[in-house]
Amino acid sequence: MPPEKTVHTAASLPAEEQSQEQKMHSMISALWERSRHTVAERARLLESAGELWNDNRLDAATKLRAVDSAHKLAGVLGTFGLPRGTDLAREAEGLFGQSTPPGKAEIERLQVLLAELTRLIDRGPNPTV
Amino acid sequence: MGWDPISQCLEACSLMTRRILIIDDEDDIRQVAAMSLETVAGWDVMLANSGKQGIERASAEQPDAILLDVMMPEMDGPTTLLKLKASGVTSHIPVLLLTAKVQGPDQRRFAEMGVAATLFKPFDPLTLARQISAALGWKEGD
Numbered sequence: 001m002p003p004e005k006t007v008h009t010a011a012s013l014p015a016e017e018q019s020q021e022q023k024m025h026s027m028i029s030a031l032w033e034r035s036r037h038t039v040a041e042r043a044r045l046l047e048s049a050g051e052l053w054n055d056n057r058l059d060a061a062t063k064l065r066a067v068d069s070a071h072k073l074a075g076v077l078g079t080f081g082l083p084r085g086t087d088l089a090r091e092a093e094g095l096f097g098q099s100t101p102p103g104k105a106e107i108e109r110l111q112v113l114l115a116e117l118t119r120l121i122d123r124g125p126n127p128t129v
Numbered sequence: 130m131g132w133d134p135i136s137q138c139l140e141a142c143s144l145m146t147r148r149i150l151i152i153d154d155e156d157d158i159r160q161v162a163a164m165s166l167e168t169v170a171g172w173d174v175m176l177a178n179s180g181k182q183g184i185e186r187a188s189a190e191q192p193d194a195i196l197l198d199v200m201m202p203e204m205d206g207p208t209t210l211l212k213l214k215a216s217g218v219t220s221h222i223p224v225l226l227l228t229a230k231v232q233g234p235d236q237r238r239f240a241e242m243g244v245a246a247t248l249f250k251p252f253d254p255l256t257l258a259r260q261i262s263a264a265l266g267w268k269e270g271d
Contacts, residue, residue, distance in 0.1 A: 015202075020169065024254055027164050035157035069201060072155060075229035078251025079161055086251050 032080050032125060039076065042069040043118050046092055050110050053102060066096040073117070081125035088117040147172040147267070150181030153198035153227065155164070157192070157210065161254055162196065162227075170258035180204030184212055187219045194265060199228040199235075208240060214243050223265055227252070 049066035052058040058066075077085030082106035094109050095102065100109070151171050153159045156178070162176040175190055177183035181204055187195055195213065199206035206226055213219045223245035228235070239247050246264030248257075262268070 002271060021255060024165070027168065028161065028254060031157065031160050031164065034160075038157065068200075071229055075250035076155065076157055078163075079158070079254060080251075083251070 028080060029125070035076070036121070036124060039073065039080075040118075040121055042073050043114070043121050045069045046073075046096075047114050047118065049096065050107075052109050053096075053110070064097055067093055070096055076103075082120055084117050085117060085120045088113045088120070092117070112129070135182075138262045141183055147194070148175065148192045149261070150171070150175045150183065150187055150192040150195045152176060152177045152180060152195060152206075154178055154201040155198070158198070158227075158250070162257060163253070165252075166261075167256035168189070168263075169255060172258065180206070180209030180212070183209055184216075186220070187213060187222060188216065192222060194261065195222055195224045196248070196261070197224050197226055197237075199230065205240070210239075210242055211271060225261060227265060 017096065046066055046069055049058060052062060070089045073089035074093055076088050076096050077083070077089060091113055095106055147170065149166055151159055151162050151166075151174060153162070159176050166172045166174050167270060171262060175186055175192060177186045181200055183195070183197065186192075188221045197209060201209075204212075204227070204243070210224055213222065213224060224226065224243075226239050226247045227250060228245050229250040236247055246261075248260055248264070252260070
């Protein structure tokens, strides 16, 4: 699978902007390396909350933390070049944030999307770095 | 042609480096946004990790604009915005909200609170400065 990219492609920009874009990409990669531990921790919190939900043992405080973690992931992953991660985190935020108890289909969907989210974060925006 | 003070002032103003205050509780967002604005636009960036710290820095340092996160613990973005607008020292500083939420009712509420613009997370680091400039009517290269 090809690495996910941010919005611009270097080929579509003039030379000066290409160089600026390359500089930005390398700086963002460095920041990702510093942030990935926190990002992965948030994803792990979501997985734990998903398991508790599946066992019907999710308390209100953990549910709130899950909504907050999903929200934070949704806000940051796309900026790091993982727009699919933002979509998945946003969906998780919606599922954890609903007031009614989840159905079987929703729990299954949550488990699938959290597994994909974890894989994306483990791989990072640029697997060649 | 004589000396035109208005043109001189406009020219001087256009050469000024913009000073932006970023208020966000998330370290990674603060770092990426700061790097983006410094690298792409050459602006001076100040950072605050809470609404309280942000109000203090805005009052003391008078930035040209404030980029304010909506969801923060203790004092959230809207509460911080109201305090900034209520103070004579900071009420003139344009505030742009930065949010990962996209719901319509929130946007209307923010507009009514005097926000200059709402920008959305995730943002593109390459175009963030352009988005801020466009929202505030700043010329390219300001």
